[in-house]
Amino acid sequence: MMKIEVLGTGCKKCKELYERTLEAVKTEGVEAEVIKEENIVKIMEAGLMSTPGLRIDGKVVSYGKVPKVEEIRSYLK
Amino acid sequence: MIGYILNFGWLGDLVTKLLLLFGVDMGTRFGESVHFFIFDVIKILILLSLMIFFISYIRSYFSVEKTKRTLEKMGGFKSHVMASLLGTVTPFCSCSSVPLFIGFVEGGIPLGVTFSFLITSPIVNEAAFIILLGTFGVKVAVFYAIAGVTVGVVGGYIIHILKLEKYVEEYVYKVKMGHTEIKKITRKERIEFAKENVKETVSKIWLYLLIGIGIGAFIHGWAPEDLLVKYAGPENPFGVFVATIVAIPLYSNAMGTIPIAEALINKGVGIGTALAFMMATTALSFPETVLLKKVVKVKLIMIFVAIVGTGILIVGYLFNYFL
Numbered sequence: 222m223m224k225i226e227v228l229g230t231g232c233k234k235c236k237e238l239y240e241r242t243l244e245a246v247k248t249e250g251v252e253a254e255v256i257k258e259e260n261i262v263k264i265m266e267a268g269l270m271s272t273p274g275l276r277i278d279g280k281v282v283s284y285g286k287v288p289k290v291e292e293i294r295s296y297l298k
Numbered sequence: 299m300i301g302y303i304l305n306f307g308w309l310g311d312l313v314t315k316l317l318l319l320f321g322v323d324m325g326t327r328f329g330e331s332v333h334f335f336i337f338d339v340i341k342i343l344i345l346l347s348l349m350i351f352f353i354s355y356i357r358s359y360f361s362v363e364k365t366k367r368t369l370e371k372m373g374g375f376k377s378h379v380m381a382s383l384l385g386t387v388t389p390f391c392s393c394s395s396v397p398l399f400i401g402f403v404e405g406g407i408p409l410g411v412t413f414s415f416l417i418t419s420p421i422v423n424e425a426a427f428i429i430l431l432g433t434f435g436v437k438v439a440v441f442y443a444i445a446g447v448t449v450g451v452v453g454g455y456i457i458h459i460l461k462l463e464k465y466v467e468e469y470v471y472k473v474k475m476g477h478t479e480i481k482k483i484t485r486k487e488r489i490e491f492a493k494e495n496v497k498e499t500v501s502k503i504w505l506y507l508l509i510g511i512g513i514g515a516f517i518h519g520w521a522p523e524d525l526l527v528k529y530a531g532p533e534n535p536f537g538v539f540v541a542t543i544v545a546i547p548l549y550s551n552a553m554g555t556i557p558i559a560e561a562l563i564n565k566g567v568g569i570g571t572a573l574a575f576m577m578a579t580t581a582l583s584f585p586e587t588v589l590l591k592k593v594v595k596v597k598l599i600m601i602f603v604a605i606v607g608t609g610i611l612i613v614g615y616l617f618n619y620f621l
Contacts, residue, residue, distance in 0.1 A: 232393035261396060261592065262469065268476030270362045270401035271394045281479070285361065285394070286491070 229273035382450035385418035410458025418450030538614035570617030
């Protein structure tokens with residue numbers, strides 16, 4: 222199972238990314254666990270300075286923006 | 299002719315003609331207010347969308363990650379100048395100020411340099427710059443940008459001299475940041491980024507703008523000129539001071555305050571007073587300073603507010619004096 226983390230301190234954009242990620246997971250039909258990581262120290266350890274970020278199985282695929290659902294789906298493939 | 303196009307003289311004439319068509323008399327207060335409202339809404343929306351697109355495209359060549367790497371290699375006073383200049387162009391959302399702060403400190407960038415960036419970034423942004431350009435012309439917009447950068451450089455440098463590192467929360471120094479890969483961006487992605495930015499900015503500020511322009515329109519038609527000149531005109535030494543203090547708790551969008559400022563200036567309020575008000579709403583806005591509490595102690599926030607506030611006051615007085 223895929224582990225997807227939405228990294229962000231809880232601003233509006235982070236929530237939006239979380240929603241879009243859920244939608245992408247659903248439409249793509251993959252089995253994944255989507256969690257929100259709001260701990261700032263953990264976010265920094267992931268190497269992020271601009272939030273929100275998206276990390277899939279330990280690899281940061283996007284940061285500093287809210288990608289479109291299609292873009293998130295392409296990361297899930 | 300170019301001036302006529304750039305300062306939207308054509309739009310003003312067009313709105314006047316349209317209003318006449320509907321039988322609105324331009325000589326009345328009502329006519330003046332309605333004209334101001336329609337003219338300003340259309341003008342600002344056109345300017346905003348076009349210019350944000352172009353500026354965002356340029357901005358897509360910058361990122362906080364690259365900015366961090368540039369600043370890590372520098373030192374001394376010039377790093378404050380660089381940080382402040384990069385603050386104007388680096389795409390950065392205030393909700394990221396905490397990770398940015400930790401990231402900069404972790405990278406060994408001095409506290410004062412980090413603040414040079416954080417002070418200038420909200421003051422000089424494309425939306426404020428564009429609206430200033432459209433409302434007051436090139437000279438004021440450029441002076442505003444230069445003043446904003448200067449406040450950032452000097453403010454950050456003072457924080458550096460005062461050696462305030464002890465007021466940073468301890469955990470910040472312990473954070474070990476992971477490696478960040480700087481992504482390559484294609485042209486298509488840059489255009490996408492610019493489009494998104496236009497959408498985001500317009501959707502974020504249109505309501506403030508409408509309210510601001512509405513109040514501006516009212517002032518335009520009704521506010522008593524002699525009274526305003528007396529209390530907030532360039533001659534009144536306390537005008538700038540009051541404007542700055544009033545702006546701090548005001549959670550507003552700088553962009554919304556510009557139309558109000560424009561109407562006030564037309565009525566004789568000092569331009570420095572109006573610009574100080576604008577700078578203070580963005581740089582000292584309450585929600586933003588509260589965010590910083592996660593990484594620094596209250597005392598540092600207070601020093602920060604005092605330094606930036608003083609800087610804005612000086613800028614306001616200088617503008618009133620020279621423009």
